[in-house]
Amino acid sequence: MIDRYTLSTPKEVLEKHFNASFLIEFISRYNAAPTQDLPVITQDNTAHFQYFKWGLISNWANNKKMSPKLFNLDTETLSKKASHQKSLKSHRCLIPVDGFYVWKPFAKKKAIPYFISRTDKKPLAIAGIWEEKDDFNEKANHTFIMITQHSDERMTPYQENMPLCLGEKEIASWMNAGTTAPEIEEIIKATHSWPLTAHPVSPLIANLAKDSPSLIEHSQPSDQHGNYTLFQ
Numbered sequence: 001m002i003d004r005y006t007l008s009t010p011k012e013v014l015e016k017h018f019n020a021s022f023l024i025e026f027i028s029r030y031n032a033a034p035t036q037d038l039p040v041i042t043q044d045n046t047a048h049f050q051y052f053k054w055g056l057i058s059n060w061a062n063n064k065k066m067s068p069k070l071f072n073l074d075t076e077t078l079s080k081k082a083s084h085q086k087s088l089k090s091h092r093c094l095i096p097v098d099g100f101y102v103w104k105p106f107a108k109k110k111a112i113p114y115f116i117s118r119t120d121k122k123p124l125a126i127a128g129i130w131e132e133k134d135d136f137n138e139k140a141n142h143t144f145i146m147i148t149q150h151s152d153e154r155m156t157p158y159q160e161n162m163p164l165c166l167g168e169k170e171i172a173s174w175m176n177a178g179t180t181a182p183e184i185e186e187i188i189k190a191t192h193s194w195p196l197t198a199h200p201v202s203p204l205i206a207n208l209a210k211d212s213p214s215l216i217e218h219s220q221p222s223d224q225h226g227n228y229t230l231f232q
Contacts, residue, residue: 026049030211
C-alpha cells in the first residue's frame with residue numbers, strides 16, 4: 001500500500017508545472033497521510049488546486065484503523081468494479097506529489113522505509129478518482145483515492161505496488177472530459193516506467209506528528225523499531 005507521500009516543491013513551480021493555481025495558502029508536506037486535506041486537481045476544474053480528504057470518508061467508522069482499500073485503489077479492481085465506473089467517467093483527478101514512501105520487507109514482520117522520487121526531482125502526477133458525499137448537516141465532503149498499479153521491475157524489490165504516475169500525454173487524456181472509456185482503460189492498463197531513485201529514511205514517518213524536511217533525508221536503514229540492519 002501507499003499511505004505516505006510528500007509535496008514540498010515550491011508553490012510557483014507546482015503552479016507552472018500543472019498549469020493550475022492555489023487559491024489558499026500552500027504548506028509543504030513531508031508526511032502526507034490518509035484522512036488529511038491534500039491538494040488535487042479535478043477534471044472539471046483544471047485551473048485550480050482543491051483540498052480534498054485522502055480516503056473514502058463515507059466508509060470510515062469509529063476511528064478504527066483505516067483499510068488500505070479506502071485510500072488505495074489498484075487498477076485491476078478499478079477496471080472490474082461497476083461501482084467505480086461513474087467516478088472513472090466523470091470524477092477523475094490528479095494528485096501532485098514530489099515523492100512517496102514505501103516499506104521494503106527484509107525479515108518476518110520487519111521492513112525499512114524508503115523514499116521514492118524522480119531522479120530529476122520534478123513533481124509526479126498520480127492518477128486518482130474523487131467523490132462528494134453530504135454529511136448529516138448536509139455539508140458536502142470531498143474525498144479522493146489514489147490509484148495504484150503493479151510495481152515495475154525496479155520497484156518490485158521495495159514493494160509489490162506503486163502509484164499510477166502519468167506522463168504529459170496521459171495527463172491530458174486523463175483530465176479531458178471527452179476521453180472515451182476505452183482510452184481511459186488503456187491508460188490504466190499501460191505500464192508506466194519512470195526514472196526513479198530510492199534511499200532509506202527514518203522510520204519516524206510512521207508518526208503522523210512528524211512532518212519536516214528531515215523525514216526525506218538519507219538515513220541508516222532500520223526497521224520500525226529502530227533496529228539497524230545491513231540490508232539496503
